[in-house]
Amino acid sequence: MTLTILPWLIPTIFSVFAFGFASSVLWYKHKAAKARTAMMQALAQTLGLTFQEKDTFGLVQQLKGFDLFQRERSRWLGKGKVVNVMRGWVDQTDVYLFDYIYTVQAGNSRKQVAQTVFFANEKTWSLSKFHLRPENWWHKLKAKIGLDSDINFEENPEFSEKYWLEGELEELVRQQFTPALQGFLAERPPAHLEGNNYYLLAYKPRKKMDDREARVFFKHCCEIVRFLKEKGGVELLDLAEMRKEGVAGQTHEY
DSSP states (O other): OOOOOOTTHHHHHHHHHHHHHHHHHHHHHHHHHHHHHHHHHHHHHHHTOEEEEEOOSOHHHHTTTSGGGTTTSOGGGOOOEEEEEEEEEETTEEEEEEEEEEEEEETTEEEEEEEEEEEEEOTTOOEEEEEEEEOOHHHHHHHHTTSOOOOOOTTOHHHHHHEEEEESSHHHHHHHSOHHHHHHHHTSOOOEEEEEETEEEEEOTTOOOOHHHHHHHHHHHHHHHHHHHHHOOOOHHHHHHHHHHHHHTOOOOO
C-alpha cells in the first residue's frame, strides 16, 4: 500500500514542527532563566546581599551614560534590561552585582547577550571620567603609528602594557590609579572598569559568570572600591575648576 500525503498537509506538518521547535526553545530559555535566578539568589545569600529578580532601582536609566549601556547594543533593538540584582554595602559604599541583557545585530539575525556587571555608588567620590580595558594588538598598533594614545605609567610598565587607560583629565586619572591600585589590577584577570563622578562599573564584556566566578569577581571589585576610597575624592568644585582649566588650555588647529 502506498502512503499518499495530500499537498495541503505539507505546510500544516511543517507548521506543527516549527511550532514545536519554537516552543521547545522558549521552554529551555525559561528553564535556564529560572535556574540562573536561583543560582544568583543563592549567591546573594552567601555574600550577605539582598536580592531582587527584577530591577526596581532603574539601573539601566541611571547608567545610560556609560559605554557598556550605549555602544554594546544597537539603539534600534530596544533597551537592554537588568535582572537578578544583588545589593549591599562595602565600607558604607552602595554596591550591586547584576545581569545585564541586551540585543545586538549579527549579520541578518539578532543575538541576545547577557553579562555580569558590578556597580558601586559612592557619594564621596568625584572620579574623573575614565575607561580601563585590556590592551590588545589594535591598541598597540594605533599607538605605534600615532593614531591614538592612552595614559601610561613609566614606573609600572607591567600595568601599562596590560591595560589601555583613557580619561578626561589625565592628571586626575593618574591620581586615582595609585601604585597600590595598579599593582592590584596587574595581578588580576583583565576586566573593564568605567568611572565617572561617584559611579564605578566593572565587567568582562559578554561574560555571564557562574557562581564561583561571580563570587571572586565581586570580592575583587570590592577591593577596587576600597583602593579608590583610600585615595579619597576630589571636591566637586575643584573638579569643575580642573575641567575649566583643561578646556581653556586646549588649542585648535584649522
